[in-house]
Structure formats: C-alpha cells, structure tokens
Amino acid sequence: MAARSTQTEKKQNFFKQLKSLFDFTKDVFPWLLWAEIGILVVGIWVGILIGFLLTPGVWWSITLWGLTGLLLGVLGGLMLLTRLSTKAMYQKIDGRPGATGHVLSTSLGRNWSAGDTPVGVNPKTQDAVYRAVGRGGVVVVAEGSRGRLTRLVNEERAKVKRVASGVPVTVLYVGHGDDDVPIADLAKTIKKLPKAINRATQSAVIKRIDSVSQSLASLPIPKGIDPMKARAPRPR
DSSP states (O other): OOHHHHHHHHHHHHHHHHHHHHHHTTTTTTHHHHHHHHHHHHHHHHHHHHHHHSSSSSSSHHHHHHHHHHHHHHHHHHHHHHHHHHHHHHHHTTTTTHHHHHHHHHOTTTTTEOOOOOOEETTTEEEEEEEETTTTTEEEEEOOOOHHHHHHHHHHHHHHHHHHHTTTTTEEEESSSSOBGGGHHHHHHHHSOOOSSSSSHHHHHHHHHHOOOOOTTTTTOTTTTGGGGGGGOOOO
C-alpha cells in the first residue's frame, strides 16, 4: 500500500509540475495552448495517414497508427513546451538584478565554476560583477551600466591577473547594447570560448582566486535579486 501511495504521489507531483510549467510558459506565449492542440491533431492525422498507406482497409491497424501518432504528438508537445519554457524564463529574468548569477550558476555545466553571488557589487546602483572559471580561462561578467561598472570590472580583472598570471581574462557585459551579450546567450557565449588551460590549472586558479577574494557575506545584496522566482519549473 505504501509503494502504491508513493507512486500515486509521484504521478500527482509530475502533473502538478507540468501544469505549473505550462502556466509559466503561457504567460509569455499566450498561443501555447493552440500550438499544443495543433501538434496533437497533426500527430494523429499523420499516424492515420500512414496506416491508410501501409494497411488500407485494416481498421485496427489504422487505429493503432493513429494512437502512435497521438503519442508522437504528445512527445512533440512536450519538446515544444520545454524549449519555450526556457525562452520564457530568459524573457522574465532579462534586466532583473541577479539574473546573471542565476544563469552562471545553473547553465554552464560541470566544466565551469561559478556562483550566483556577485564578486563585486554596488548596493546603491545594483550594478554587479560575477566571475566564472573554466577551461576557457577566467570570465568576468558585468551586469548593469557600463559606465558605472568600470571600477568594479577593473578591480576584479586586476585581482585575477595578480594571482593567475598568464591565464586569459575575458570581460562580458550583459545587456542589449553594442558589444553586449543578451542574457539568453550568456551561457552559450562562455561555453564557446577556446580552451586555454587544463583542468589542473583550472583547479589551481580557482583556489588562488578564492584565497584572496574578500567575502561578500557582509555586503547588502541589492533588493530584487530573486531570479529563482522567474525560473521555469520542470517536471520530474
């Protein structure tokens, strides 16, 4: 009985998460429901058509092909929902303080080390600087106004060069201006950086930088940094 109860709860949680994901995405893409219905209808008709072509007049076979088309439609609908939910998440967090940290800490994968807490921040203006370390070297990511970020970026770059001489340092600005990187392309841009150091050097650089980095725990984080509220829930 306990095993059945656990399985039932898992199914209920799955459908709840799926509904939450659908509602989250539909806020940004109102036409999502019609797109999902269209995919299901197309899948069914494609299955029926294949059944007619392969086994004309055999209705049980045509019905099975129709059900197969329905399943393919469900799969296609889930794939569309997953892709659109990611786009919806980026649209919702775009321009919000803390969005950069959220992307760096969740989207870079195991080959990069980054956190959601800024390594440099101006509490008054909410401008912040983040850091990621990987095979491509050190990436300093600035979030906010370019003009106001100059000092924070230069301080972080100087600190990295002081403890990791010879390791390339790349500076990226998140935004929509000239030479800026949109938040939706941030992880992709960092992952495309050419490999410049090996894993051993990467580990050493991380330890050196962490050893000289001042803790930001006592610094007030700008209000509004809560990108997790805009994160698309994913069904398990």
